Amino acid sequence: MTTDVQTYSMTFDMTEDTDLAARLEFNVGLSTAGVQIGNVRVEQTPREALDPNATKPTLGDGNHVYNGIQLSEGREYVLRFKAKSERIKSLQVGLNSLDGDAYLPLQDVGLTRDFQSIEIPFTMGQETDLFSQLQFVLGSAKGEITLDDVQLLDVTPVEVDLSPLKNGSFTEGLTQWGSYVHFDAQAAVEAVNKAAQLSITQEGQEPWSVLMEQGGLELHAGQTYVVRFDASSTVARNMEVTIENAAYTRYLSEIVQVTPEAKSYEFELTMGQTDMTALKFLLGRTDGSPIGAHDVTIDNVSVTTK
Numbered sequence: 001m002t003t004d005v006q007t008y009s010m011t012f013d014m015t016e017d018t019d020l021a022a023r024l025e026f027n028v029g030l031s032t033a034g035v036q037i038g039n040v041r042v043e044q045t046p047r048e049a050l051d052p053n054a055t056k057p058t059l060g061d062g063n064h065v066y067n068g069i070q071l072s073e074g075r076e077y078v079l080r081f082k083a084k085s086e087r088i089k090s091l092q093v094g095l096n097s098l099d100g101d102a103y104l105p106l107q108d109v110g111l112t113r114d115f116q117s118i119e120i121p122f123t124m125g126q127e128t129d130l131f132s133q134l135q136f137v138l139g140s141a142k143g144e145i146t147l148d149d150v151q152l153l154d155v156t157p158v159e160v161d162l163s164p165l166k167n168g169s170f171t172e173g174l175t176q177w178g179s180y181v182h183f184d185a186q187a188a189v190e191a192v193n194k195a196a197q198l199s200i201t202q203e204g205q206e207p208w209s210v211l212m213e214q215g216g217l218e219l220h221a222g223q224t225y226v227v228r229f230d231a232s233s234t235v236a237r238n239m240e241v242t243i244e245n246a247a248y249t250r251y252l253s254e255i256v257q258v259t260p261e262a263k264s265y266e267f268e269l270t271m272g273q274t275d276m277t278a279l280k281f282l283l284g285r286t287d288g289s290p291i292g293a294h295d296v297t298i299d300n301v302s303v304t305t306k
């Protein structure tokens with residue numbers, strides 16, 4: 001964004017099921033600078049033909065074998081598959097460009113009668129190619145070859161932030177934290193005695209009608225994280241705790257009973273993929289609503305690798 005008003009437009013295909021509760025969101029981050037947004041429209045446009053051969057990002061499980069394989073310069077990958085054959089003794093497998101430049105030169109793979117798991121590590125030494133191809137060369141011998149569970153995973157070591165959640169003790173007030181109060185709710189969020197205090201007059205009609213969150217938590221595939229916090233409420237109530245990405249896909253989804261006596265809560269989650277997430281405390285409608293005016297205090301929040 002610049003200091004002058006600019007026009008932005010994006011097009012997308014609605015490939016998911018019809019969603020009557022979809023919403024448009026502008027996430028303007030934690031910056032305190034003013035942002036002006038106007039003339040917002042969502043319009044249906046004539047659909048352009050979907051190109052089934054277009055390059056696509058990695059699947060949610062980390063697999064690059066999809067359609068149009070994206071190989072990035074300098075990244076480390078491992079190619080995995082299962083193969084078997086009664087009569088044919090070997091096949092070859094490789095990765096190359098549409099023009100036939102070899103990224104992973106053809107490798108000989110011995111075949112057995114029973115399924116055998118093959119694993120071939122390689123590093124993309126050449127320029128990023130979003131249209132790479134995975135090629136199995138099956139030769140000219142007669143017989144039947146069976147392939148299954150073909151996966152290409154990016155296994156480049158990453159520097160993992162061991163404690164991605166910041167200011168969980170609220171010593172810097174509400175720095176790093178955000179909050180949201182829907183129009184059907186009434187609540188104030190402030191830092192009191194180095195803890196977060198949510199003074200809720202009306203909790204609204206939705207679980208997320210009152211929420212406090214910290215975004216920007218990059219959680220890494222294969223890592224187990226421990227989520228801890230202390231909470232109390234002047235009136236006993238349930239509170240939902242989630243870790244979710246921008247598409248509201250939940251990696252953690254828990255409901256805890258919060259009482260006037262402060263208690264410590266602890267949960268674990270293991271990430272199947274690397275994703276940018278937010279930890280959210282949902283303090284809107286819950287079973288037991290309406291609760292009446294109450295204060296919820298949250299402190300000593302941490303998200304750490306196990």
Ligand SMILES: [Ca+2]
Binds near residue numbers: 170194299
């Ligand atoms: Ca504190």
